[in-house]
């Protein structure tokens with residue numbers, strides 16, 4: 001259970017469309033991450049699944065039942081919020097058991113479920129503490145514990161890690177992933193952080209301007225983006241975009257603004273001179289004696305690698321290169337990339353040119 005289908009789902013506020021025509025199916029046990037820029041409608045979509053927001057158009061079907069009119073409490077889903085939403089005057093055990101007590105579940109059952117969730121989350125020694133006596137990460141765990149004890153068909157997470165510092169965020173990311181592996185339950189997770197999406201998701205749904213820009217496994221979105229938007233949104237550091245022009249239908253190269261030849265993955269069926277945008281990921285660039293001349297402008301070591309800012313074809317690009325290269329600003333280098341890893345886009349529509 002935990003099979004969720006969205007059919008032509010839309011949402012308007014006072015006549016303004018926030019989401020339109022969302023078609024998507026979430027399989028039982030899948031970890032789906034909804035990602036996109038601020039205001040694209042991620043939280044709204046999650047809240048519609050949860051039943052906390054009316055659905056203006058379309059249908060949401062949960063485990064074979066149309067859920068549009070089913071109240072949140074009866075959907076068998078548990079939501080974990082960014083704010084944790086813990087009761088400040090209740091200790092950890094009472095916070096976790098609140099929904100079960102409200103539903104008048106037997107005491108023994110409640111105790112067993114709280115103990116089980118506390119053991120999973122490493123909270124066994126903190127059950128008597130109040131939320132203010134916990135760290136941010138522990139509070140986040142209590143919020144997850146409260147969801148676990150309800151034994152939901154699916155977990156819905158709304159930016160659950162945003163209030164934590166960077167190190168703890170990375171730690172909790174793997175905790176949530178482990179929780180998913182352990183429970184095997186459907187999880188739908190909202191974030192604006194593409195790294196969170198890449199590391200946690202079975203499947204990522206990239207939302208933009210009220211619609212699905214692309215949906216698929218993380219590696220598909222990274223290696224095969226359908227648009228400039230997705231290519232730029234997924235991947236860190238961000239993909240390099242070089243302005244260029246097509247060199248005619250037979251050419252397997254394009255010409256950058258300054259005339260530099262850029263090897264293409266394939267010939268383009270475009271008239272000579274048609275403007276294109278070439279996308280090259282920083283990680284695919286390398287030092288190559290036969291490559292394109294470039295000048296190093298800035299070197300930022302990250303440990304094993306350096307992020308080198310370069311002036312290449314009279315444009316700014318970033319390359320992730322081995323730290324052993326010992327680069328310095330002002331140095332002249334030559335940069336190569338595997339042509340099959342370059343993406344070509346229409347600069348006007350942003351669509352990928354196949």
Ligand SMILES: Nc1ncnc2c1ncn2[C@@H]1O[C@H](COP(=O)(O)OP(=O)(O)OP(=O)(O)O)[C@@H](O)[C@H]1O
Pocket residue numbers: 013018036037038039040041042043044045192
């Ligand atoms: N109750 C409301 N009334 C009117 N407009 C709303 C309401 N709630 C959300 N919106 C609008 O809907 C759009 C989507 O909001 P939503 O919170 O879903 O975005 P989001 O992608 O989760 O953004 P963020 O990452 O900033 O949280 C925004 O433009 C927002 O202003």
